[in-house]
Amino acid sequence: MGAALDAQVPVRTIFEASTVAGLALRVEAHAGTGGRLALVAQERPEVIPASLAQQRMWVINRIDPTSAAYNIPVAIRLSGLLDVAALGAAVRDVVDRHEVLHTKYPDTSAGPSQVIVPSREVIENISPIQVSEADVLSRVTEVATVGFDVTRTAPVRVALFELSPTEHVLVVVVHHISGDAFSIAPLTRDLVVAYSARVEGESPRWAPLPVQYADYSLWQRKVLGSENDPESVISRQLAYWSKELAGIPEQLALPTDRPRPARPSMRGGTVAFTLPSETVTRIGAVARDNNSTVFMVIHSALAVLLSRLSGATDIAVGTPVAGRGERVLDDLVGMFVNTLVLRTQIDPSSTFVELLTQAREKDLAAFGNADIPFERLVEAVGRERSSAYTPLFQVMLTFQNTAMGALQLPGLEVSALEDGYEQAKFDLQLTAVEQINEDGRPGEMQMYFTYASDLFSAETVELFAARFVRIVEAVTEDPSVALRSIDILTDDERHRSVPQHVKTVEDLPDLVAAAAEVAREAIALSHDGRHVTYGELFEKFAAVSKSMGAALKPEALVSVALAGLFPGILPALGVDGYAGTVETLIAESQSIAHSGSD
Incomplete structure (x- = not known):
């Protein structure tokens, strides 16, 4: 809409108009005001900076180049008579068509940069690897879970497994720095065009891409402007987000089954x-x-x-x-x-x-x-x-x-292969x-x-x-x-929230014991960054209960001073196993002593 009208139409405009006629009136006010700087092929400087999104991926990759967390694997099963030579040529055609697929990202004094290398250095001849049906999933997982050092090589990997003369599995892995989930659609379309041409002995006849990713990264910096300019796009958006996210909690404490590891x-x-x-x-x-x-x-x-x-x-x-x-x-x-x-x-x-x-x-x-x-x-x-x-x-x-477009290759039945590896x-x-x-x-x-x-x-x-x-x-x-x-x-x-043998919800000792029996490693208490599982809670409760049991008479009134959640809750639970009434007092002032003596 913006391109057709030479205007920037805010997303909010669409929602503020309840009818097509109302939208037309609102959009008309923006027509001819000038859209964003047109994205066209850019003059390439000696050093092409990584895009801002790529910089994020680059930093993560530098922390652990062996990690496969940001790999995007696609595995497809090809049933029928596959022309292996045509497939290899088609894959090379697609990699050559998109510069970002034959780009590596070395560090420079100005930060990570894009260095476009010849596509033949990325994808050489694709030779089928013989595997059995029983082993194919594990072999696909091996290919998908090897990390990339994006500073040294273009982060693209291709493997072809042959299960039989009429059954193959093609695996393509791209690191997130060079692609995203939305890239699968153009990648698929281009592979179909290239393979269809190659099986006929021809080169793919596709229109050249008007821009490459390097052009986009250079254009992006011009559009966003400098943070030193208070009127720039990036400065205005930074001001919005700084205000919107001020005071946002560090974490959302969902009830987990296991403590959070230091490194997931x-x-x-x-x-x-x-x-x-x-x-x-x-x-x-x-x-x-x-x-x-x-x-x-x-x-x-x-x-x-x-x-x-x-x-x-x-x-x-x-x-x-x-x-x-x-x-x-x-x-x-x-x-x-x-x-x-x-x-x-x-x-x-x-x-x-x-x-x-x-x-x-x-x-x-x-x-x-x-x-x-x-x-x-x-x-x-x-x-x-x-x-x-x-x-x-x-x-x-x-x-x-x-909808994701279906991959259709001439003479082949194509289906997705789930490798069973989930991240x-x-x-x-x-x-x-x-x-x-x-x-x-x-x-x-x-x-x-x-x-x-x-x-x-x-x-x-x-x-x-x-x-x-x-x-x-x-x-x-x-x-x-x-x-x-x-x-x-x-x-x-x-029905399951209260164990059947528990007579009342006030019977805390039995509740803790029952919970520890069925979910020993589940988190029972979380407070101020500390966690206690049901198993740990039951063990500590049992110890307190044992020491209290000999000293307390049945139905006794016991006061427990809670000096914080974790130190105080254990005596309260332990005493509850024997006392008739538990009185809890918050130990934050000297008046606690008077309340206790009363």
Whole structure:
């Protein structure tokens, strides 16, 4: 729209117009005002700087070049008579077409730079490697999980496995510094064109790309301007984010099954679930009635879930933005994606509609300030990076509402191969995939919770998913429901929350013992950066209980001074096993002595 009108049309303009006619009137006011600087081929300096997004990937790679956390692997099974020579030539054609696929990133006095090397140095002859059906997944995983030193080599790897003369598996691995998830579509299209031409003995006949990634990185710096200029794009957006993220919590304390390691393994798992089409239809209705989007409804529901799980009211989640605002980038492979932080305040007494209104404003403002790289946000807020968790947010929300094109190669049946290796870059990531039926109506929405195996078990995340579904069902049936009134427990959870042999909820010793029996390593208490598991709590409780038992008479009144949560809760639990009444006193003043003597 902006390109057609030679104007910059703010995202908010689209939402402020409830009809096409109203949008036309609002957009007309921007027509002819001049869009952003046109993205065209740039004059190449001697040193081409890495783009701002690439700088983030470069720093992460320098911390651990052996890590495969930011590898993007694609494995496809090819059934039929494969022309291996044509496939090799086609892969080389595609790598040669996109400069970013034959670029390495050495350090310079000005920071990381892009050095474009001949494509033949990246991809040589592709020779099939003989493997058995039983071994192919492990061999694919081996290829996908080897890191890249991006300062020394172009971060692209290709392998071809032969299971039989008519069964092959092609593996392509690209580091995030040279590509993103949205790059898979142009990569796939180009491979189809190149292979189709090569099997006929011809070179691919495609239109040359108008720009390359290096052109984009040079153009990006011109558009954003200098931080020394208060009127520049980057200065204005920095001012917005500095204010928006001021005072943001360091971490979101979700209930984990295991303590957070100092250095995460990146091992992950996925829990898949579905929102039925009837629910998706109601989500759309809630979005339309409140001048918002399906994404905003899902974001609001996720914020409610995270608040209920953690007890926090200041909820921040991350979300990716494609970063391909210019039409000439549609067919380009490269690292364009950026990460935004969406922050909401949860008031339990407010309604879901009120939360949705807040999320709408927050989301629109965030997408309107989406040019500044995430790494710069971290610096602006003054947060030091930790190897243990992502700064600013630990939960990611991704939304996919565009169908991925199918890969069709002449004479071959093509299917995706799941290598079974899952990674988790965040504590938790919710991915929502919209589907449209043939009649144009909303279909089921496929949902996936990807979780860090260091922190969560699959059973715990399955409970998260069930609770999320209950929240979505509740708020779409009655959007005016108060947040505190949303019942997130399933009947099964409610039944299992109290062990059957426990007579009353006041029977704390039995509750602790029962919890330790079924979830010994789960976190029971978290306070001020300290954690105690149910197993540790039971052992300490038992020790206190044993020492108290001989000294206390049945039904005795006992006062326990709580000098902080962890020192005080153990005597309180231990005494509760014998005393009739436990009186807790907060030991913060001298009056505690008088209260105790009374």
